[in-house]
Amino acid sequence: MSWFNYHTHCNYCDGKYPAEEYVLAAINKGFFSLGFSSHFPLPFSAKFAMAEERLADYLAQIESLCNKYACKIDIYTGAEVDYIPEQRTVKDAAVQAAELDYTIGSIHFVDSFFDGTPWQVDGRHLEFLRGLKDIFHYDIQQAVRRYYALTREMIKQTQPTIIGHLDKIKVQNWDNQFFDERERWYHNEVMATLETIQKYGGILEVNTRGIYKRKALTTFPSPWILEIALDLDIPVTLSCDAHHPDELKLEFKKTAAMLRDLGYQTLQVLSNGAWVEAEFDSLGIKGQQHFTSSRIVA
Ligand SMILES: [Zn+2]
Ligand SMILES: [Zn+2]
Numbered sequence: 473m474s475w476f477n478y479h480t481h482c483n484y485c486d487g488k489y490p491a492e493e494y495v496l497a498a499i500n501k502g503f504f505s506l507g508f509s510s511h512f513p514l515p516f517s518a519k520f521a522m523a524e525e526r527l528a529d530y531l532a533q534i535e536s537l538c539n540k541y542a543c544k545i546d547i548y549t550g551a552e553v554d555y556i557p558e559q560r561t562v563k564d565a566a567v568q569a570a571e572l573d574y575t576i577g578s579i580h581f582v583d584s585f586f587d588g589t590p591w592q593v594d595g596r597h598l599e600f601l602r603g604l605k606d607i608f609h610y611d612i613q614q615a616v617r618r619y620y621a622l623t624r625e626m627i628k629q630t631q632p633t634i635i636g637h638l639d640k641i642k643v644q645n646w647d648n649q650f651f652d653e654r655e656r657w658y659h660n661e662v663m664a665t666l667e668t669i670q671k672y673g674g675i676l677e678v679n680t681r682g683i684y685k686r687k688a689l690t691t692f693p694s695p696w697i698l699e700i701a702l703d704l705d706i707p708v709t710l711s712c713d714a715h716h717p718d719e720l721k722l723e724f725k726k727t728a729a730m731l732r733d734l735g736y737q738t739l740q741v742l743s744n745g746a747w748v749e750a751e752f753d754s755l756g757i758k759g760q761q762h763f764t765s766s767r768i769v770a
Contacts, residue, residue, distance in 0.1 A: 473756040475721050476741050478507035478550060478634065479576060479677065479711035484530040485511040486520040487715045495537050497717035499544050504757070505742055506720075507548035508534050509576050512567060515559050516590065520580075531570060548573040548742055552636060555626035556581050556590060562630045573745065576677065577632025579640075582619050583607050593619060593641050600644045612650040613657055616641060620661040624668040631672055633747075634709060637679045637692035638665065646688075653694060662697055670704045675740045675747065678731065680723035681713035691727055699734050707749070709740040729754040 480494055481487030487494075491508060498506040513524040522530060531549060538547035553562045553575050561567075562575045581590040582603070591603035593615075608615040619641045627635060639662065645651060651658055669676060678698065682688030691698070701708065710727060714720050731739075731752075738749035741757060750757045 473753075473758065474502045474504045475724060475756045476503055476505040476507075477711050477714060477720055478505075478509060478548065478574065478709060478742070479552070479636070479679065479713045480506060480508050480720075481510060481552075481713070481715045482508060484526055484533075485522040489717055491533055491537055493717045494714065494720065495541055495545065495547060497720050499541065501721055502756075503545055503720070505546040505548065507550045507574065507742065509550040509552045512551040512553040512560070512570075514554060514556075518590075518592075521554075527566075527570065546742065548745075550574045550576060550633075552576040552578050553632065554578060554580055555622060555630060555632075557622075557625070559590075561626070562632045573742070574633035574747075576634045576636040577626050577630060577674075578636030579619060579623050579626065582615065582622060594637075594643055597644060616651070616658065617661055620665050624665050627665075627668045627672050627674055631674060634675045634677050635669060636677050637681075637713070638662075638676065639693040639697060640679075640682070642692075642694070643682060643687045653696070662693075663700065666697070666701055666704055666706060669701075669706050676701055676706050676708045678708050678710050678727060679713050680711070680727050681719075683727075684712075684719065684722040691723075691730075695730060695734065698731065698736075702735055707738075707740045708736065710752075724756075725754050728752055728756070 482491040482494055483489055510530055511521040513527055514521045534549040550572050553567055554560045555577055562577055580592055580594055582593050584590045585606055591607055592599060604610055604615055679692040682692055712719055712722050737751060739752050740747050741750045
């Protein structure tokens with residue numbers, strides 16, 4: 473039994489430690505595979521994203537760790553790429569040129585303020601309220617609908633490998649202060665988004681970060697959404713969105729058990745560079761190990 477994680481932030485973006493520390497921690501925790509997903513550079517200043525001039529170094533660094541630890545773990549180079557129309561998408565030449573093993577497509581920004589500054593919807597609550605007032609005149613439904621519309625547009629037009637934290641906007645909705653996820657309009661937005669994934673493809677990420685950072689009571693996306701995704705045969709992977717080596721596999725046991733209870737039998741994992749379905753239970757992937765060792769050692 474062993475684990476894996478493809479949503480990992482090191483100190484090239486807003487992660488806390490050098491990439492090698494995560495590799496060592498992953499080996500310690502018995503991972504067979506680890507993928508890095510620094511926030512791809514943005515064409516405006518954003519604290520969490522990698523600086524453009526560090527991209528080449530990031531790619532070289534992960535590649536060198538991949539070689540250095542080939543006998544112990546499979547390392548992959550990915551990136552979490554924002555979808556911001558006209559500004560950044562996974563289809564951009566800069567992203568393509570990086571020749572990543574995979575991409576995570578995420579929505580962190582929805583439209584922009586009058587001065588052109590993009591509105592970050594998953595950051596500080598005060599910033600969220602400012603955009604809700606200035607851009608959407610306090611119309612929460614309109615703001616959330618726009619968030620999901622952008623998510624659908626991203627999936628349809630750019631097809632990232634993995635769809636990151638599908639309902640992360642819920643971090644602003646603690647105690648259901650704006651809406652209840654069971655409301656018809658919200659359900660319809662989620663449903664339309666899942667149907668878009670079903671039609672255009674993509675692996676849905678089950679992300680545990682909200683739980684261990686105490687920003688959400690459940691995974692991104694919520695279990696009721698995962699239940700529908702299963703009915704629609706949408707493939708899923710498990711990730712912890714680690715920003716610290718100690719966060720690798722946090723909440724994996726409980727979340728894997730929850731997925732099994734919902735009826736999931738397999739998770740998507742990378743094996744020899746290709747995505748495959750792997751059977752799992754609350755202790756990890758069955759019969760998986762890393763594959764490069766025989767090649768390298770022999
Ligand atoms: Zn993200
Ligand atoms: Zn992330």
